Amino acid sequence: MRNPTAGGAGLLRRVAVPAAAVILGLGLTAPLVHAAPAAPQGGTATRFGGIVAYDALPGARNDVVVGILLGELAIQDESGAAAGHGCVRRSDVLVTCGPVSGVARVAVQARDLDDRVYVAVPLDAIVDAGTGADEVATHGGGDRITVGDGAPGDRVASCGAGADTVEADAGDTVPTASCEGRVSPAT
Ligand SMILES: [Ca+2]
Ligand SMILES: [Ca+2]
Numbered sequence: 001m002r003n004p005t006a007g008g009a010g011l012l013r014r015v016a017v018p019a020a021a022v023i024l025g026l027g028l029t030a031p032l033v034h035a036a037p038a039a040p041q042g043g044t045a046t047r048f049g050g051i052v053a054y055d056a057l058p059g060a061r062n063d064v065v066v067g068i069l070l071g072e073l074a075i076q077d078e079s080g081a082a083a084g085h086g087c088v089r090r091s092d093v094l095v096t097c098g099p100v101s102g103v104a105r106v107a108v109q110a111r112d113l114d115d116r117v118y119v120a121v122p123l124d125a126i127v128d129a130g131t132g133a134d135e136v137a138t139h140g141g142g143d144r145i146t147v148g149d150g151a152p153g154d155r156v157a158s159c160g161a162g163a164d165t166v167e168a169d170a171g172d173t174v175p176t177a178s179c180e181g182r183v184s185p186a187t
Contacts, residue, residue, distance in 0.1 A: 041079075043056035043060060043062060043082065045082070045087045046085045047073075047087055047098055049102075051105050052066075052087075052097045052103055053107040054109070056077075056130070059112065060077075061114060063077060063116045064108060064110065066108065067120045068100050069094075070096075071100060074096045075094070075095050075096075080093060081094060083095045083097075086098060104124065105123065105126065106126070108127045109128045110128065110134060112130055115132060115135075117136045117137075118138075119139055120139055121141075122141050122162075123139075124142050124162075125144075128146040129149070133151075133153040134154045134155075135155045135156075136155070137158045140160050140161040140162050141160070141161075142162040143162060143164040144164070144165050145179070147166065148172075149169065151171075152171020154172040155172065158175060158178045163181070164178065164181065168182055168184075
């Protein structure tokens with residue numbers, strides 16, 4: 001089990017309060033230069049035009065928060081975040097991907113193991129939590145969330161505003177108030 005006092009959990013609680021402008025407080029105060037060996041890496045962020053994507057590596061238990069840091073779209077992953085095309089690594093766990101004003105959509109793939117994904121910006125989001133017992137929350141924007149991995153135990157905390165659709169299995173928890181559409185996984 002994860003340490004409940006870990007930074008990701010605390011951040012998740014903190015950023016749950018402001019509505020639109022979410023400021024990630026971590027990262028920039030940490031040293032930007034690290035000597036070898038390479039930091040653990042849980043996934044890679046990329047930006048192509050208005051699309052920002054975060055793609056987890058297999059074997060990572062991701063704890064992802066997508067927010068805004070100084071006007072930039074920011075992705076934090078407590079399991080380690082790397083920067084690909086269009087993004088800059090700010091610390092071992094924090095990547096920024098340029099002005100949030102030009103971002104049309106955010107896509108997160110968490111893949112295997114028990115992950116936590118929180119998209120705390122009011123943008124259209126596509127979140128695929130993959131296998132494992134995952135926890136997902138999104139904000140405004142029309143979101144598409146997939147926790148349909150063929151097993152119960154996943155939880156969507158909120159879909160926020162917007163017209164949202166969740167693909168979920170029987171035994172997954174999905175709030176009907178904020179997640180307007182619930183569908184079964186395509187088989
Ligand atoms: Ca997962
Ligand atoms: Ca939404």
